Amino acid sequence: MTLARIRGADIAAFRDSELERLAPSSVAKYLALLSHLFEVARKEWGVEVDNPVRKISKPKVNNARSRRLGPDEMRYLLAALDEPGCSVKTKAGDRRNEWTPLVVRWAIETAMRRGEILALEWRHVDLEKRTAHLPDTKNGTSRTVPLSSAAVALIKPGGNVQRLRKGRVFPTTASALKQSFTRAVSRARRNYEADCEAQGREPAHGFLEDLHFHDLRHEATSRLAERLQLHELMRVTGHKDTRMLARYYHPRAEDLALKLG
DSSP: OOGGGOOOOHHHHHHHHHTTTSSSHHHHHHHHHHHHHHHHHHHHHHOOOOGGGGSSOOOOOOOOOOOOOOOOHHHHHHHHHSSOOSOOOOOTTTOTTTTTHHHHHHHHHHHOHHHHHHOGGGEEEETTTEEEESSSOSSSOEEEEOOEEEEEEEEHTTTTOOOOOOSSSSOOOOOHHHHHHHHHHHHHHHHHHHHHHHOOOOOOTTTTTTTTTTTHHHHHHHHTTTTHHHHHHHHHHHSSSSHHTTTTTTHHHHHHHHHOO
C-alpha cells in the first residue's frame, strides 16, 4: 500500500493481528516506528499525508515488575548456583555454566543489565579506582559504575575469575546465561521443597517462582537505594528520570515500617 492509502483502520487491523502473537510492548514499538515513518515523510520529505497511527488506540503496556528475592530465596539460589558442575548432561540437560554464579553475584552488586555485564571488557575496569565503565548502554549513553568491595572481590587477581585480563570479563553468551540461570532457579526450588518435606512443613507460596534474571536489577537497585541518595542512585543505574527509576526501586513494606518506628 502507498502511504496515502493507509488509514487508521488498517493500522488498527495490523495492531490486532500482531497482538495475537506478540506482547503489547513489542506491538507498541512497531506502532512507534510506523508513526515515526509517517512523521518523517510529512515533515521532511514533503509528502502530504496524515499520520494514521495517531488515530488509533495504543496497546496498554505494563512491563513494571516488583519481584524481589527474600533472604531464604537468595540463600537457596546462590547455593544452587554453587553446586558442582556436571561434565555431561543429566536427564534434565542440566549442564552448569561456570560463569553464571559470578554474573549473578555481579548483577546483584552493580545493578547492571545483563547485556551490559556480558559486554563489559577488562580495559574498561579499574580495580584501583573501583569503577567499571560502560561505553554503550541501552539508553545510548555511557556511564561509569562504582564497584562495591564485594564486586571487586569477584574479579580481583587471585579471586574467582581465573582468566587472562583481556577481552570480556564474563565470556559467556546471553542464551547460555539464560538457560543456566533458569536451571539454577529450578534446582534451588527443588532443594527447598525437599528441605520442606524433610522438616514436615508446607513450602511457602511463590518461593523462587516467577523469577527472571532481570529481577536481579530490581533487587540490586532497591538495595543500593538504602545507601545512596536519589541523584547518586541514578548515576549508578543509568536511569534518566525518577519515573523510570521508580520501576526498579521496590522497598519492602516491612523495611519501611522499621524506619517509621
